[in-house]
Amino acid sequence: MDLQEYNHSVRQLSDALFRFACKCSGHQEEARDLVQSGFEALWRKRADVPADKAKAFLFQVVYNQSVSKFRTADRELNQEVEEDHLVSHNQHGLRRALEQALQILDPQARALVLLKDYEGYSYSEIGQVTGLTESQVKVYLFRARKKLQSYIVRPENVL
Amino acid sequence: MKAMITRDNYEEYLMLEADGELDASSQRELQDFLNTHPELEAERAQWQSLKLQPDPELQFPDKEKLLKPAFTVRKRIIPFTLAAAAAVLLAVILIPQIFNNNPENNQIAHTSQPAKSNQPVANEPVTKSPTQTTKVNSLAVEIPKQKTVKPGPVPAPKPTEERSSEQVAPLYAAVSTQELKTSQQTIATPILVPYDIAAAYEPTQKNGHIGLAPANQEALRLFKDAFDQRVGQVKNIAKNLQESALEIRISKGALNVSF
Numbered sequence: 001m002d003l004q005e006y007n008h009s010v011r012q013l014s015d016a017l018f019r020f021a022c023k024c025s026g027h028q029e030e031a032r033d034l035v036q037s038g039f040e041a042l043w044r045k046r047a048d049v050p051a052d053k054a055k056a057f058l059f060q061v062v063y064n065q066s067v068s069k070f071r072t073a074d075r076e077l078n079q080e081v082e083e084d085h086l087v088s089h090n091q092h093g094l095r096r097a098l099e100q101a102l103q104i105l106d107p108q109a110r111a112l113v114l115l116k117d118y119e120g121y122s123y124s125e126i127g128q129v130t131g132l133t134e135s136q137v138k139v140y141l142f143r144a145r146k147k148l149q150s151y152i153v154r155p156e157n158v159l
Numbered sequence: 160m161k162a163m164i165t166r167d168n169y170e171e172y173l174m175l176e177a178d179g180e181l182d183a184s185s186q187r188e189l190q191d192f193l194n195t196h197p198e199l200e201a202e203r204a205q206w207q208s209l210k211l212q213p214d215p216e217l218q219f220p221d222k223e224k225l226l227k228p229a230f231t232v233r234k235r236i237i238p239f240t241l242a243a244a245a246a247v248l249l250a251v252i253l254i255p256q257i258f259n260n261n262p263e264n265n266q267i268a269h270t271s272q273p274a275k276s277n278q279p280v281a282n283e284p285v286t287k288s289p290t291q292t293t294k295v296n297s298l299a300v301e302i303p304k305q306k307t308v309k310p311g312p313v314p315a316p317k318p319t320e321e322r323s324s325e326q327v328a329p330l331y332a333a334v335s336t337q338e339l340k341t342s343q344q345t346i347a348t349p350i351l352v353p354y355d356i357a358a359a360y361e362p363t364q365k366n367g368h369i370g371l372a373p374a375n376q377e378a379l380r381l382f383k384d385a386f387d388q389r390v391g392q393v394k395n396i397a398k399n400l401q402e403s404a405l406e407i408r409i410s411k412g413a414l415n416v417s418f
Contacts, residue, residue, distance in 0.1 A: 003227055010225045018219035032221065039225045098211055116178060117211035123180055142174055145209055152209075 005051040006043060009058070014039070016119060017058050023102060023114050024066035034062045059115065060129045067107045094152070101151040109144035116141060164192040169199065173206040244396035245414065251393055252409070 001009075017038060021031035038061040042054060049057050102110055108130070115121045115129060123137045132140070164172055172189045175181045181189065193199055219225075408415040 003229075007226050010222060014219040014222050014225060015217070016213070019213050019217050022217060032219070035219055036221075036225065043227065094208060095212060098209070102211065113211060118213045123178075138171075138175075141178070142171060145174055145206070146170075148209055149205065 001042075001046040001049055001051050001054065005054070006046055009042065009051070009054040010039060013055055013058055017062060020059060020111075020114050020118060021062050021066065023118075024062065024107060024111055025069075026103060030069075034065055037065065038062045055119075056125065056129055059119070063111050063115075063129055067111060097152050098148060101148045104151060105144055105147060109140055109147070112137060112141050113144050113148070164188055166196075169196075170202070170206075173199075173203055176203075177206045177210065240396070240399065244393070244399070247389065247393050247396065248409075249414070251390070 014035060018031055018035050021034040021038075022028055025031050025034060038058045041061050042049060042057055045057070102113065105113065112126060112130065115126045116123075121129065123134045123141075126132070126137045127134050130137070169189075169192060172181065172185070172192075176186065176189060193203065
């Protein structure tokens with residue numbers, strides 16, 4: 001990967017990576033640090049990472065850092081997600097509920113859902129980014145979506 | 160192998176369908192299953208709606224800080240020191256050429272007086288110097304004896320415009336030997352190299368150099384000091400160049416820099 005390809009990756013992927021990092025961390029400042037560290041790692045490894053693998057590399061870096069950093073049993077749900085307008089005020093109610101429901105998932109499950117829904121990765125590609133097998137991705141995703149479903153259909157969350 | 164969709168596993172297939180992971184045959188099988196269980200269509204719609212949508216308004220604010228500047232590889236940047244070294248090297252090579260090609264502009268060293276009235280240290284041709292005979296182990300050897308001549312008073316230097324080019328002693332004669340003609344004799348000046356300034360202005364030289372007035376000697380000494388200092392700097396730069404693995408070659412009028 002040369003300089004032009006790297007800068008192209010910055011322009012094309014920084015926003016998506018930032019959204020992913022925001023949802024994983026629940027905090028905009030931490031998400032900024034995650035994105036910067038991801039691109040710094042890409043720059044250091046640019047000789048080894050081809051341009052078409054830059055996206056997977058970046059998301060892998062951010063995933064690893066967010067899962068290891070935020071995998072704490074007693075981590076409180078960060079409400080800055082809403083306060084920082086991570087959820088648009090014009091958003092449909094279901095979408096808002098889903099964004100809130102996302103926070104109840106553990107970091108790994110949250111990342112899997114985001115990689116699938118936000119970035120459209122296949123199960124196989126998600127496995128490459130996260131280091132899981134395709135079967136594991138299916139199982140973990142299924143459990144995550146069931147949790148989201150059960151959160152939405154609760155009487156207090158019914159729209 | 161045909162997948163078996165049952166009441167126990169249909170939700171997994173609904174999720175796979177919502178994620179776009181079902182192949183064509185599995186899709187047909189699921190549709191057939193749902194055709195036989197129409198009450199499950201609502202769940203199918205629910206699984207389809209459980210898709211998160213990214214917020215396009217959420218963008219990374221410091222994108223410009225992530226970009227890398229224009230392509231400048233460290234190897235291809237010629238540091239200031241190396242550029243200065245190359246400039247000094249060129250100056251050392253070109254200055255002698257300039258001085259040599261235009262002797263009328265060389266006003267650093269002048270003869271203090273026309274050759275006519277100047278009293279050189281050795282004003283008698285060598286061939287005419289008296290000799291003395293000394294016996295060395297009973298072998299008579301004639302030793303040329305230099306006649307001691309007291310230098311006369313040095314007249315004040317004439318204005319520059321009155322001097323002709325023949326009366327100016329060039330510092331550098333890089334091409335060939337020059338003959339400086341005086342009214343009394345022809346003195347062949349040797350070929351001078353740029354570093355041979357000391358020999359040029361030394362008044363007690365026995366090789367026939369024309370002596371210089373003290374004022375001019377001082378000027379020439381200052382020039383020599385400055386030049387020696389510059390040469391020393393160039394040598395230091397050359398040493399640094401060797402250590403930096405930068406190679407500069409000058410050949411056929413071209414400056415080749417490789418690293």
